[in-house]
Amino acid sequence: MKGAWLLFRKEILQAVRDRRTVFMTVAFPLVFYPLLFGLIGGFVQRQKEELSSLAPRLVVVSEGADELVRALEEAPGFSVLSVGDLERGQGAMDEGLGEVLLLARREPARGELGYAVTLYYDAADQRAQAGAAKVKAFLADYLQGLARERLVAMGVDPEELTPPFTLEEVDVGGEEALARMLLSQLLPYFLVLSILTGAMGLGAEITAGEKERGTLATLLSSRLSRREIVLGKFMAVLAVSLVTAVLSAAGLLLGIQSFGVGLGGLPVGSVAWVLALLVPLAMTLSALVIIVGSFARTQKEASAYLLPVTMLVVVLGISTTFGGGELGGAKLAVPIAGPMAAIKQALMGGLTLGEVGWALLSSLGVAGLLLWAAVRFFHSEKVLFRI
Amino acid sequence: MKAVSARGLTKVFRGRRGQVRAVDGVSFTVEQGEIFGLLGPNGAGKTTTLRMLATLISPTEGTAEVMGYDILSAPQKVRARIGFLTTETGLYERLTPWETLLFFGRIFGYGPGEVEARAEATLRVLGLEGLKHRRVGTLSAGERQKLSLGRCLIHDPPVLILDEPTASLDVFVARTVTELIRRLRAEGHTILLSTHDLHLAERLCDRLGIIHRGRLVAVGSPEELGEEVGGVDFEEVFFRTLRRAGLSPMGANPVPGRAGEA
Incomplete structure (x- = not known):
């Protein structure tokens, strides 16, 4: 050999x-x-930072949900553009004036807290996705806040209704x-x-x-x-x-x-x-x-x-x-x-x-x-x- | 012992378009220490015959012996006793002449000191000492051909098989190569070469085999071949030999010779 x-x-x-x-x-x-x-790392990092600091631009159409819209306008981290109807809202989205179109409809027939909210956004757009996620988190907090207020008004301590349950996440892998x-x-x-x-x-x-x-x-x-x-x-x-x-x-x-x-x-x-x-x-x-x-x-x-x-x-x-x-x-x-x-x-x-x-x-x-x-x-x- | 002895060598190539009988029952012998040339036009079967003798391809029928070893039963022993020069120079462009000779010398079993001494001597004989550390890729066509010959000679084989050794060389380099071939014969090497150059064949070869369409039609010294067909010059001898064998140099067979021709 x-x-x-x-x-x-x-x-x-x-x-x-x-x-x-x-x-x-x-x-x-x-x-x-x-x-x-x-390059990939730098790009991913930059995008992550950009999305976390994103203040989503919302185009809002209110049908009797002025309270909700006001709360959105007052909430930090959102830029709200109110328009009269859904057609105008879609027009504003087409012009690139917002990432998410929110249609909030008050529905008193479903009770005092009755709301129907529809979000329109492009799921393929990461900024729109991040914006929609922020809106969803805001709505969850808002609705929870309303519920708490209502319980207090009824003379019930919300804490008493909440089970003693805590959830903690620890990344053991690191x-x-x-x-x-x-x-x-x-x-x-x-x-x-x-x-x-x-x-x-x-x-x-x-x-x-x-x-x-x-x-x-x-x-x-x-x-x-x-x-x-x-x-x-x-x-x-x-x-x-x-x-x-x-x-x-x-x-x-x-x-x-x-x-x-x-x-x-x-x-x-x-x-x-x-x-x-x-x-x-x-x-x-x-x-x-x-x-x-x-x-x-x-x-x-x-x-x-x-x-x-x-x-x-x-x-x-x-x-x-x-x-x-x-x-x-x-x-x-x-x-x-x-x-x-x-x-x-x-x-x-x-x-x-x-x-x-x-x-x-x-x-x-x-x-x-x-x-x-x-x-x-x-x-x-x-x-x-x-x- | 004959240096080369071919008996009924036949090669049939089978392809998609049918089969081609490239070499058809070729028999000849080459004496030790002579220059034997296979002379014929392109496609005559010269290269195929040499490739069979160099054990690169197997004959469909027949066999041959080189320095007493059969090409079919002892190909490794045959390869150890030949130096084969292909139509391409077969050199590695990124090696230097020195590295080329050392590589082939070591392959043939020479030890470190011996292989270096042989490589030095070979480069000196070829006049390539000044180029020994230049990359082969930068050498001229003539220098490469000389180095290819050196590569064939590094293990001092008794038989050299040279396929068109002067083809595509200019007249100066071709002359150097033919002189080198004569010198190798004088040193006792047997040389079997192929050529389509009638004048080179006449000047250089001791004996010739004229081959056409795979068949060996005549064997002898240039003088003997001339006497047989009576030509005035070697070109005429070549064509008369083919006609006598019933082979046309160009057209279909058989072509009758002109009146008065043998």
Whole structure:
């Protein structure tokens, strides 16, 4: 297997001299991901602040509900524009004079406190949504206040009617649990994509690309065995895809930090599991890229063949990361999806050694099978001259 | 022992549009230390024959031996005894000539000190010492072709299989390459090359096999071939040989020869 090692070294030397590979492997994950998450984080933060300080502009149509409208006008945090009827109200909304149109109708037939309130707003507009939420909270308080007044007027102490019940919410997870939840959802998906990106770039070049440039014929007529050639190329793709994945993970962590969420409490054990689980994931994907790239006649053809592979991996990634069904135990033996689910579990806690074993063994098996098929294909002349 | 011995080599390619008999029952031998040329137009079956001998493709029928090893049963041993130059230079653009030679030398099992000494010597023979640390991608076509030859020579193989070694080279580089090939013969290498250049074949090869439409129609030294068909120059010899074999250089077969021709 000395030949495989020699070929691996040659492929890596070429890869580090290729600007595109270096950019995709090192610069892209370390610069693009933090930048992307930094921008998203900044945007989300700004929007959150903007919505919390929003004073919703209300267009109000009162049909005998002047008391309610007055209370709204006096309440802090609202800007109220009263109009005569619903048609005018809708006209004002169309002109962009308000986020929410409120139609308040007094309904004495339903009792002294009878009101019918209708809110019109665009649910797709975040400002309108936030405005409507504020109006709803105000109305709940207002109606509660009216009820209390009425009880007092009836000589009843409202406190006596209220059961001795208190509700307190305590976030036991804290900031770190939130970060871990975020990581467990994002990291497996990002890792599998970055492994594939790293593997595809180099893999297509050192298989189909070599065919196109005529260098594969040189290798095939050398003393290297077909097995050494496949193994050397596989090791190179595996190494580059692993480096891409580790740097992508680092970039992602930096990005998440820029949300202002601390990750200091991420256990070393979880990090170690994630790194260990990258290997089976990268093995399967690298072997897949090698066999697809070897089958293709040109680099362009290889990219076309790898597109469905990417789509499949994306679908697997989304269903594993965001899907409801949990993969656990022997189910972690499912190629690609298994190690991804295991990474998710490792971050959330509760991953067992047995489960890692399932993911590792099945990936080894699948990668081995794919490489065996690749060696068989390299023994055929079709690897060079497929008509 | 013959350096190369081909017996009934046949290659049929099967594609979506049917099958093509690219090489049809080709048999010839190459003596050790000679330059043997396969001469024929484009598409004659020269490259396919050489690829079979280099174990890149398997014959549909027939077989061949290179330095006593069968291409079908001992391909690895055959590969260890040949240096194969393809029509493309087959070089890695991001490596330097020095790294290229070290890589191929190590592949063929040379240790660190030995491979470096061989690489130095090869670069000196090729006149590429001054370019040893330049990237291959920046070399001229002639420099690349010389390096490709160097890559074939790094493990000192007894047999060199060269597919169109002077094609697409300017006259100066082509001359350097042909001189190098002669020198390699003088050092004891056997050279099997393909060419469609009649003058190169006549000047360079000790013996020739004329191949057309996959069939080997004549084998002999340029002089022997001339005597057989009686041509005034080698171009005439080539065409007369094809006609005698009932093969038209251009049109459909068979084409009768002109009056008075052999």
